[in-house]
Amino acid sequence: MVVALDLQDFLLRARVLKLYRHALRISRRAPPDSKDEVRQIIRQEVGNNRTCKDKQRIRFLISDGQERLKRLDETLDMQGR
Template sequence: MGVAVSTKIATRNGEKGQCQFKKLKLPLGVAINPKSPLGVAKKDNPGCKANRLPQGDKSVMAASFDLQTFILRARVLKLYRQALRVTKRAPEHSKGELMQTIRDEMEKNRDCNDKQKIRYLISEGMERLKGLDEMLDMQGY
């Protein structure tokens, strides 16, 4: 196939950590492999892990958790998902604001590393979520 398409490839800017994009002309179906010396992966399998761009330290971060931190992280994510499920029952006019409030609360405490404080925040979040759920039940939503 002689058809060429324009593909964007992210390259890391060493100091600032920002991505820059270069346009390349590649045959249809060819993926980029940053690990390959040529930078081009197999045409048949553009979705394999080797064809993805490197993500930096973020991909390694999850692997370095100890067991207790991993369990706490799972509990936080479970609380967040439960909260988003409860907001689906809220009235349409307040659903967006409620979802944004939940996200803001999670983001506010994102960098907390104190396990005792995280446990406290999880229990407080569960209580607040239970109160919201009961309030929506009483209102008939």
């Protein structure tokens, strides 16, 4: 069964996918011994919220994810990765 998305749902989905792809790209820079763990955490976070339908909660999760990703990126930069 295919469910049609309204424009707002479509845009939120696009933002989630963009964040997910960006997170996986940043995870490539993680140290080799923790790279798999970082990817697993990213997948788990997305999977845990896969069924969320509350648009306000989704926006919060995107914002929180962006902040967490920014901190991870900064940490990897400090480690010279």
